[in-house]
Amino acid sequence: MKKDAEVIVVGAGIAGLTAAKILKAAQKSVLVLEHSDGVGGRVRTDEVDGYLLDRGFQVFLTAYPEARNLLDYKALDLCKFDPGAIxxxxxxxxxxxxPIRQPGSTMSTLLSSAATFTDKLRMLRLKLKLAGKSIDKIFSEPEITTTEYLKKEGFSGTIVNQFFMPFMTGIFLEDRLSTSSRMFEFVFKMFSEGDAAIPAKGMGMIPKQLAECLAPQELLFHQNVSVVNGGSVTTTDGLSYHANFVLIATDPLRSPISNRNSNIEHHSVSNMYFTARKRPFEKPLIALNTLPGKIVNNIAVLDRISNRYSESGDTLISLSLIGDHSNANQNELQENVVSELKFWYPEAVSWKHLKTYHIDYALPNDDHVTNEPGYTTIRVNDQCFICGDYLMNGSINAAMKSGRLAAEGIINTMRL
Known part of the structure; x- marks a missing residue:
């Protein structure tokens, strides 16, 4: 049987593209099959009416070790948020x-009612503690919930409710902070040791850069793989492709094979975009809504971070709504969002709605996480491997690492 490649990669998200990059660097032939019309998976950027819209508000943490090894940061033209929050x-x-990384914020931070003075000292202590703690050590610690961890570290209810709860909710996409303490320490360390940034032309530039290693014939779109049999795959259109190995790099809900991860719990998010003539705030920060019963968790003014997000020069406002709002009356949802925000930003009544994304599978559940999936986790059978952040933890770093490990597993198997 004629082989189309040595390895077929199903899925052109971050994990699959990373695997393809590693395989090609090892001189292995690859064929990447993607069901949609573009690369990126959950990390994509659309152009709508002259604006760049990321599919779900995301930031890229420059301290991610996998990304540092595999991405060209200069070519991404990364634009940074200031550390901290409104x-x-x-x-x-x-x-x-x-104040350590941005001395200009010292006075506003000292005067902030979001934390007691003791909390601010504990925050510094936590940064120093994690600076001296390796990632391997973080992921070897016993797991408790993030809520329990913050209490154990001595933080007051004030800073938990006013900062940690909305800030980490925006990252974990769950508002109980049941996420593993390992994940909290890892994320906090990454924020402390690097920058939160976005590529100047959108988060979608990250997967596009990874895909640069692929020739047009090595990356096929609109290929919905439904059956995997040994080294062969078949699409819903009846097309078949053959290889020595198949690497499944889809999220578990889209996987064409049944495995123990197929029913993994996950978190949803809705991302609402508005345009306006005037920015609600000028600081390059994320604004956190601390009110109980809120709809909007966090606000970002994206054109303030990168002016490439707005061709016209009007402002682009991103709002993150945690949970699944896809079944809500969308007009009422917009009205409720504006009504909520006009307390701080009265001009919100004149904002123009641009687009709303409802993302069912936005992140895997991270109540229990690892940073080192075993070989038996990524290898399903003799010819089939899997990768994806859900095998480790919900992050771009984990997606890239899982892709790399799966690719290395295939390469090592080829050598036997």
């Missing part, structure tokens, strides 16, 4: 920054 509460808005 805290939106019943009293108004105040800034909680990082």
């Amino acid at each position: 805290i939106l509460n019943k009293k108004g808005a105040n800034i909680l920054g990082d």
